[in-house]
């Protein structure tokens with residue numbers, strides 16, 4: 483399939499996990515990908531994989547922190563202006579931090595919201611003019627099953643992901659007449675940098691996680707299982723999907 487042969491896509495969080503797998507998938511389907519991450523080392527791995535796949539000539543790397551307004555304007559704004567077009571934005575960058583809510587500091591809360599929610603807003607705002615100019619722009623945002631299914635110790639993270647769902651619905655409505663689609667994915671139990679070190683408090687009550695296992699497969703799934711769904715949603719195969727979210731959790735929360 484070459485569903486992205488004539489498309490330019492920006493993927494954030496492209497240096498690890500689901501974002502990295504999405505870059506690989508979209509390159510494999512012919513896309514031109516702008517891969518952003520705060521981790522230069524992560525992006526080097528992404529670049530190496532693209533080289534092995536013979537697709538490095540269609541990959542551009544951007545090192546930036548999505549919670550830094552000036553960096554977003556300068557680095558993302560500069561790169562997409564140079565590209566002259568943008569068809570798809572995949573907002574995968576994010577962090578997971580866990581803590582008892584009564585021990586959560588304001589600094590901790592603000593950091594999670596700043597990256598996950600405000601970062602998604604900043605990158606989207608920067609990209610919207612070109613996505614609208616494309617006439618078939620798509621935004622794929624990253625919510626999480628934690629937004630709707632009460633995951634303990636993740637109040638800040640879950641709130642940020644709930645905010646992303648609401649944000650997605652709003653822009654889907656606001657720009658629908660200009661051809662923009664906006665969808666959110668809500669993954670769960672995907673093996674990645676984030677879930678390898680979730681930082682659950684040492685004194686957590688693990689019985690609260692009893693209902694958080696996938697019904698299919700063997701434990702945590704490969705990030706490519708989310709990347710394939712993103713490719714569908716961002717391509718013309720997803721042309722009638724907007725203003726909604728898709729849960730990708732192996733039936734954990736059915």
Ligand SMILES: NC(=O)c1ccc[n+]([C@@H]2O[C@H](COP(=O)([O-])OP(=O)(O)OC[C@H]3O[C@@H](n4cnc5c(N)ncnc54)[C@H](O)[C@@H]3O)[C@@H](O)[C@H]2O)c1
Pocket residue numbers: 494495496497498499500501518519520521524546547548549573574575576577578597601624625626627668669670671672673674675676677705
């Ligand atoms: N893995 C899961 O089960 C799961 C479940 C629900 C939602 N998600 C969401 O999926 C998305 C991808 O996460 P993942 O699981 O691949 O984790 P990951 O940790 O492997 O990847 C996240 C990437 O985001 C980057 N990043 C973090 N802060 C950044 C910043 N300020 N600016 C730019 N880049 C930054 C990291 O460097 C990393 O490369 C996240 O939004 C996450 O919340 C994942």
